[in-house]
Amino acid sequence: DAGVIQSPRHEVTEMGQEVTLRCKPISGHNSLFWYRQTMMRGLELLIYFNNNVPIDDSGMPEDRFSAKMPNASFSTLKIQPSEPRDSAVYFCASSPQGTGNTIYFGEGSWLTVV
Amino acid sequence: QQQVKQSPQSLIVQKGGISIINCAYENTAFDYFPWYQQFPGKGPALLIAIRPDVSEKKEGRFTISFNKSAKQFSLHIMDSQPGDSATYFCAVGGNTGKLIFGQGTTLQVKP
Numbered sequence: 001d002a003g004v005i006q007s008p009r010h011e012v013t014e015m016g017q018e019v020t021l022r023c024k025p026i027s028g029h030n031s032l033f034w035y036r037q038t039m040m041r042g043l044e045l046l047i048y049f050n051n052n053v054p055i056d057d058s059g060m061p062e063d064r065f066s067a068k069m070p071n072a073s074f075s076t077l078k079i080q081p082s083e084p085r086d087s088a089v090y091f092c093a094s095s096p097q098g099t100g101n102t103i104y105f106g107e108g109s110w111l112t113v114v
Numbered sequence: 115q116q117q118v119k120q121s122p123q124s125l126i127v128q129k130g131g132i133s134i135i136n137c138a139y140e141n142t143a144f145d146y147f148p149w150y151q152q153f154p155g156k157g158p159a160l161l162i163a164i165r166p167d168v169s170e171k172k173e174g175r176f177t178i179s180f181n182k183s184a185k186q187f188s189l190h191i192m193d194s195q196p197g198d199s200a201t202y203f204c205a206v207g208g209n210t211g212k213l214i215f216g217q218g219t220t221l222q223v224k225p
Binding site for chain 1: 148155156157158159160163203210211212213214215216217218
């Protein structure tokens with residue numbers, strides 16, 4: 001089975017540009033998560049969805065960040081406008097709904113904002 | 115407020131030695147305690163997990179020890195191998211299904 005698929009794998013963009021990261025979760029998984037990883041802050045949960053509905057977006061840094069899940073097989077994380085401090089690895093992950101279920105991570109989108 | 119505190123930040127162990135990484139949490143509502151392993155350029159992957167109804171779980175060379183009263187749990191890697199060199203994250207989860215991760219421990223196993 002295919003795992004969580006993220007695109008692009010690497011993105012270099014200029015400050016002020018819009019960035020869109022994409023994710024296809026594992027088929028049949030009800031929950032989808034967006035995490036951000038940096039050296040300073042580790043793995044931070046930005047937002048998660050259950051059954052395509054955003055449940056907790058308290059980790060979204062500011063209004064420049066937005067996430068959508070229009071259907072069970074696709075989600076986007078958008079940054080507009082991007083800033084150098086947004087440089088990080090962004091992970092999408094999915095899991096079957098409920099506590100105690102393994103969360104499966106994609107390989108990440110490496111974002112550099114110059 | 116940091117809900118999960120992980121230590122040490124980095125660890126160097128000789129091949130064949132025991133690697134020990136510790137985590138402490140604050141909220142007693144958490145009921146799922148996994149450890150994730152991450153290799154460079156890859157996403158984290160589940161290594162082993164425990165529920166609070168048991169104090170220890172072993173899978174091969176990897177053991178989780180859990181102390182509910184102290185709100186602490188630890189990962190022990192026996193007979194550490196160079197291939198175990200990676201970053202390890204503890205995490206805590208509750209009935210929401212989401213996980214909150216510790217800061218990570220970079221393990222280097224020297225041949």
